[in-house]
Amino acid sequence: DIQMTQSPSSLSASVGDRVTISCRASQDIEVYLNWYQQIPGKAPKLLIYTASNLQSGVPSRFSGSGSETDFTLTISSLQPEDFATYYCQQNYRTPYTFGQGTKLEIK
Amino acid sequence: QVQLQESGPGLVKPSETLSLMCSVSGGSISSNRYYWGWIRQPPGKGLEWIGSIYYSGSTYYNPSLKSRVTMSRDTSKNQFSLKLTSLSAADTAVYYCVRDSGSSYMGFDFWGQGALVTVSS
Numbered sequence: 621d622i623q624m625t626q627s628p629s630s631l632s633a634s635v636g637d638r639v640t641i642s643c644r645a646s647q648d649i650e651v652y653l654n655w656y657q658q659i660p661g662k663a664p665k666l667l668i669y670t671a672s673n674l675q676s677g678v679p680s681r682f683s684g685s686g687s688e689t690d691f692t693l694t695i696s697s698l699q700p701e702d703f704a705t706y707y708c709q710q711n712y713r714t715p716y717t718f719g720q721g722t723k724l725e726i727k
Numbered sequence: 728q729v730q731l732q733e734s735g736p737g738l739v740k741p742s743e744t745l746s747l748m749c750s751v752s753g754g755s756i757s758s759n760r761y762y763w764g765w766i767r768q769p770p771g772k773g774l775e776w777i778g779s780i781y782y783s784g785s786t787y788y789n790p791s792l793k794s795r796v797t798m799s800r801d802t803s804k805n806q807f808s809l810k811l812t813s814l815s816a817a818d819t820a821v822y823y824c825v826r827d828s829g830s831s832y833m834g835f836d837f838w839g840q841g842a843l844v845t846v847s848s
Contacts, residue, residue: 621790654834656774663823663838664774670832707774711832715789716776 622646622710626719632727637698641722643691643708652712655684655693658721659704667706668693698724729754731824731839738845745811745844749824750804754837757782757802762827764835765798765809767820775820779827780807814846 623646633639643653651671656664666675668684671691681696695702703726708719735747749763756763764779778788780798788796792811800807811818822844826837 652832656835663841664835665838666834666836669828669834669836673833675834675836709774709834711834714776714787715791718774718776720773 621715622649622713622717624708624710624717624719626706626708626722628722629720630723630725632725633698634727635698635700639695639698639724641693641706641708641724643686643693643719645689645691645710645712648688649710649712651687652710653684653686653691654709654711655682656707656709657702657704658707664707700726729826729837731826731837733822733824733839733842735822735842735844737843738847739814740848741815741846743814745809745814745818745846747809747822747824747842747844748806749808749839750806751826752805754826755802756800756805756807759783760829760831762787762829763800763807764825764827766823766825766835766838767818768823768841769817769820777809777811777822779829781829816846818844819846820844 625644627642653671655668658664672684705721705723730752732750762779765777795812797810821841823841824839825835
C-alpha cells in the first residue's frame with residue numbers, strides 16, 4: 621500500500637494567517653493527490669483534486685501544489701470557517717489511502 | 728446536485744454481518760463516468776477506503792478487508808450496498824458512501840452524511 625504522511629499533525633494559527641500543510645507519499649504518485657476538509661461531525665469535503673485543481677465552489681484562498689512524492693495545501697488567509705481537519709489522499713493506485721490528518725486550531 | 732444517503736442499523740453484535748445501503752439522487756449509478764464507494768472513520772481517527780463498485784458491477788476492495796466485504800448495486804432503485812461480515816469492535820466507525828470519480832482522478836466528490844455503526848453485544 622502507498623503510505624501517506626502529513627505534517628504537522630496539528631497546527632495553531634490565527635485568522636488572516638497563511639498556512640501550509642504538507643503531505644508525503646511513500647512512492648511516486650505523479651499528481652494523483654487530493655485534499656479534503658472535515659469539520660467535526662460532518663462528512664469530508666473535497667477541496668483540491670489532482671494536486672492543484674480547485675474543486676467547484678471552493679474559495680480561491682485554498683491552493684495545492686506538488687508532484688511525485690511531495691505535496692502542499694496552502695490557505696492564503698485563514699477564515700474562521702477554515703478551522704477543521706485536513707486530509708490528503710492518493711488515488712494513483714488502489715487501495716486508495718489517506719494521510720492521518722492535520723488538525724488546524726485557532727490560536 | 729448529487730446526494731447520497733446511508734441507511735442501516737446503528738448497532739450490530741460481534742461476529743454478525745453489517746448491511747448498509749446507499750441511496751443516490753440527482754445522478755445515476757448506471758453512468759459509466761463514476762464509481763460508487765464506501766469509506767469509514769473510527770471515532771476520533773482517520774479515513775479508510777473500503778472499496779468501490781463500477782456501473783458494470785466490477786468491484787475493487789481494500790485488501791485489508793477484502794475477505795469480509797461484498798459490494799453490490801441495484802440500478803433499478805439507484806442504490807448500492809455494503810456487506811461486512813465477522814464484525815468486531817474494531818469495525819465500529821462512521822460509514823460514508825461516496826461518489827468515486829475513478830479514472831478521471833477527481834477524487835471523492837460527493838459524500839453521504841455518514842452512518843455511525845457500533846459493534847457491541
